[in-house]
Amino acid sequence: MLVLEKCCIFVMNNHDTIMGKVNDQFLPQDGRYDDLIVYRKSECICDVTDSFCKHYMDRRTDRTVDQMMQAARSGKQNIVEGTAASATSKETEIKLLNVAKASHQELLEDYKDYLAHHQLVLWQAGDKRYDHTRKRCREHSDREYYTGILPACSDEMICNIAITLICQVDVMLRNLIEYHKQEFLQQGGIREEMTRGRLAYRREHPQQQPAPTATALSRRERDVAAREADLASREQALKARETSLASWERELAARERELARILRLAGLDDNDGAGR
Numbered sequence: 287m288l289v290l291e292k293c294c295i296f297v298m299n300n301h302d303t304i305m306g307k308v309n310d311q312f313l314p315q316d317g318r319y320d321d322l323i324v325y326r327k328s329e330c331i332c333d334v335t336d337s338f339c340k341h342y343m344d345r346r347t348d349r350t351v352d353q354m355m356q357a358a359r360s361g362k363q364n365i366v367e368g369t370a371a372s373a374t375s376k377e378t379e380i381k382l383l384n385v386a387k388a389s390h391q392e393l394l395e396d397y398k399d400y401l402a403h404h405q406l407v408l409w410q411a412g413d414k415r416y417d418h419t420r421k422r423c424r425e426h427s428d429r430e431y432y433t434g435i436l437p438a439c440s441d442e443m444i445c446n447i448a449i450t451l452i453c454q455v456d457v458m459l460r461n462l463i464e465y466h467k468q469e470f471l472q473q474g475g476i477r478e479e480m481t482r483g484r485l486a487y488r489r490e491h492p493q494q495q496p497a498p499t500a501t502a503l504s505r506r507e508r509d510v511a512a513r514e515a516d517l518a519s520r521e522q523a524l525k526a527r528e529t530s531l532a533s534w535e536r537e538l539a540a541r542e543r544e545l546a547r548i549l550r551l552a553g554l555d556d557n558d559g560a561g562r
Contacts (some may be wrong), residue, residue, distance in 0.1 A: 319366045319370065330451055423451050
């Protein structure tokens with residue numbers, strides 16, 4: 287029991303060293319979603335949406351509140367899940383990033399509908415407020431910035447801030463999806479990655495390849511014996527066909543001689559005809 291505990295302690299203490307060598311070369315676990323700007327901006331969208339719904343919408347009478355909150359959360363969570371799945375499934379990653387993109391598009395329409403239904407203005411290019419908001423949203427991906435300015439913002443301002451953030455995230459997700467599509471086309475999926483990893487390991491550790499066991503040798507010997515028996519059987523069949531063909535050739539020659547004899551007796555052979 288003491289030996290087992292010591293082994294466990296050794297593995298735990300050396301886990302990073304042992305696993306690091308493997309992870310650097312095979313299926314690297316680099317799905318750090320919190321390092322992505324698109325993820326941090328999606329967090330800001332969640333905070334902005336939460337503040338907007340609490341201050342300007344009534345959850346008890348407006349079903350749109352739950353839909354907006356769910357769409358904001360879905361956009362963020364699918365980025366998390368898709369990025370976490372990147373090591374083993376590029377297909378899953380691309381699909382979930384597309385789901386995140388679609389969720390943000392749904393939320394975008396809710397904000398636009400609110401502006402339209404309340405006779406508020408959707409800021410357009412050329413408007414100083416639009417240019418200022420776009421610049422600030424591009425510069426800030428930290429949640430603290432938005433939670434600090436939202437209490438002083440009107441519903442129109444919050445809607446336009448949210449719309450700007452969503453449009454920026456949409457562009458980022460589209461570029462990220464295209465990047466992963468090209469990566470998949472160039473490198474393949476998990477099967478190709480596993481094959482490359484296994485081949486690389488064999489090249490680097492040729493001395494660790496398992497020697498053939500007695501069972502494996504016995505199986506190979508049986509396979510060789512079966513192939514030799516099959517080959518011998520085919521050779522016998524070929525010889526039989528050759529013998530049969532020779533017999534047919536002899537029979538054909540005999541029939542031709544008999545036919546020539548009959549023709550001569552009947553006076554119809556070619557030589558006689560030529561003499562007459």
